[in-house]
Amino acid sequence: MLASHADRERAVDVLRAGFAEGRLQQAEFDRRVGRAYEARTVAELSLLIADLPQGPVAVQPSAAPAQAFGGPPVPRTFLPAPPPPTNGKAVGSMVCGVLTTMTMGLTGVPAVILGHSARAEIRRTGEGGDGFAMAGLVLGWLSVAGWALVLAILFLAAVAGS
Structure with a gap:
């Protein structure tokens, strides 16, 4: 009108x-x-x-x-803008990071890889889930560091025993 x-x-x-x-x-x-x-x-x-x-x-x-x-x-x-979607790799990174305790650290490396990939995508696309990616990274790196420490102790024990 x-x-x-x-x-x-x-x-x-x-x-x-x-x-x-x-x-x-x-x-x-x-x-x-x-x-x-x-x-x-x-x-x-x-x-x-x-x-x-x-x-x-x-x-x-x-x-x-x-x-x-x-x-x-x-x-x-x-109207208020809807929240951005959560990055799927970030969620996967967090899930892998949490599963490191149940898988004896086997999912630590995938958690680190997915976490770094997710953070790069989040910076590029503006998606949500940076906290999930960071949690997966921290837990993944702790798992990797734990396994590195265990392997170093085993190696030192083997060298000292021979």
Whole structure:
């Protein structure tokens, strides 16, 4: 629906109230007011005031249809961003690291390899799971160090015994 002059003025009034309450910075307020006066449709005006208290009621994707609230749904732009997915290699690294106690250290090397690979992917792609990767790395390296210590003691015992 095309916006009228009264629609634009109502949107600017909401923006002024948001600015007066300290919800908008001066530059943001000026930019939005300019866009409000240039808006051609009511939907464009709704986008400008959707994140302010007098704006449209936010509708969650799982909530009732937008018509129940008397207006169009708020676009995803104003809803919180979903958390990034967890890296699968990071989870695998942590699982291998935890399993080192039950496998007598055999999964330590895969934990280290998966952990380093996962951390590189996480830095590159922005996925989640850095804590899982770090836990797998720590447990994997502890397992590798434990096996190195055991082998060194056995080697020294064999050399000392001969």
